[in-house]
Amino acid sequence: MAGGSGRVVTGGNIQRVVYLGGLGRSGTTLLERLLGELPGVCSVGEVVHLWQRGIAEAERCGCGEPLPDCPFWRKVGEIAFGGWGQVDVRRVAELRYAFDRNRYIPLLAAPALYPSFRRGVDEYTDYYARIYAAIADASGCPVVVDSSKHASLAFCLRRRAELDLRVIHVVRDSRAVAFSWTRRVVRMAVERPEQRPAVAGEGGRADNAGALRGSGDRAVCDAGQARRFCRSCR
Numbered sequence: 535m536a537g538g539s540g541r542v543v544t545g546g547n548i549q550r551v552v553y554l555g556g557l558g559r560s561g562t563t564l565l566e567r568l569l570g571e572l573p574g575v576c577s578v579g580e581v582v583h584l585w586q587r588g589i590a591e592a593e594r595c596g597c598g599e600p601l602p603d604c605p606f607w608r609k610v611g612e613i614a615f616g617g618w619g620q621v622d623v624r625r626v627a628e629l630r631y632a633f634d635r636n637r638y639i640p641l642l643a644a645p646a647l648y649p650s651f652r653r654g655v656d657e658y659t660d661y662y663a664r665i666y667a668a669i670a671d672a673s674g675c676p677v678v679v680d681s682s683k684h685a686s687l688a689f690c691l692r693r694r695a696e697l698d699l700r701v702i703h704v705v706r707d708s709r710a711v712a713f714s715w716t717r718r719v720v721r722m723a724v725e726r727p728e729q730r731p732a733v734a735g736e737g738g739r740a741d742n743a744g745a746l747r748g749s750g751d752r753a754v755c756d757a758g759q760a761r762r763f764c765r766s767c768r
């Protein structure tokens with residue numbers, strides 16, 4: 535999803551981002567885990583939820599720590615913003631509400647945006663560009679996988695020239711999706727935090743394998759890649 539006029543350049547290198555799109559229960563978690571096993575690829579879950587769930591509400595990372603305390607994510611926050619405390623989460627939410635909505639996709643798909651709209655999208659996507667670059671820096675992986683899924687966010691991000699954004703639209707058999715939505719999946723980070731990072735029990739998922747690997751810096755990177763944050767419900 536690269537290309538298009540009116541795209542923003544903030545300088546620096548091109549950051550490669552694989553964006554998984556689709557609807558909930560479509561199998562993006564499986565795909566992102568598979569991609570995250572590849573050398574040089576860092577899968578971080580749904581960045582769209584990082585701001586509120588990860589920073590504001592301090593939900594737990596796959597390593598078991600609240601996201602702001604996780605060594606990997608703390609490093610990401612320092613690189614991207616000089617610390618998570620510097621992020622105006624309320625402002626991010628305002629921008630998301632104002633620009634990152636499916637109803638605006640026709641506007642976002644246009645070759646050029648009218649100035650005030652463009653400035654807002656630029657401000658909003660700057661948060662993401664910083665995060666992606668910081669994840670690549672902190673993990674040492676040149677490719678970042680974001681499984682935010684929302685189509686409108688992909689249309690916002692496509693305007694940034696410093697992102698080499700590739701979108702994978704995941705489509706699952708609708709019968710399997712419908713069946714999946716009949717089942718309740720426990721969000722381990724919120725509902726059973728005491729069970730993390732151990733393998734989830736009934737109703738949960740064995741979603742912490744990577745967080746249990748290794749030690750030292752490698753474990754930090756693995757924890758960041760393998761279970762991310764706030765994704766135990768998907």
Ligand SMILES: [Zn+2]
Nearest residue numbers: 595597604757
């Ligand atoms: Zn962690």
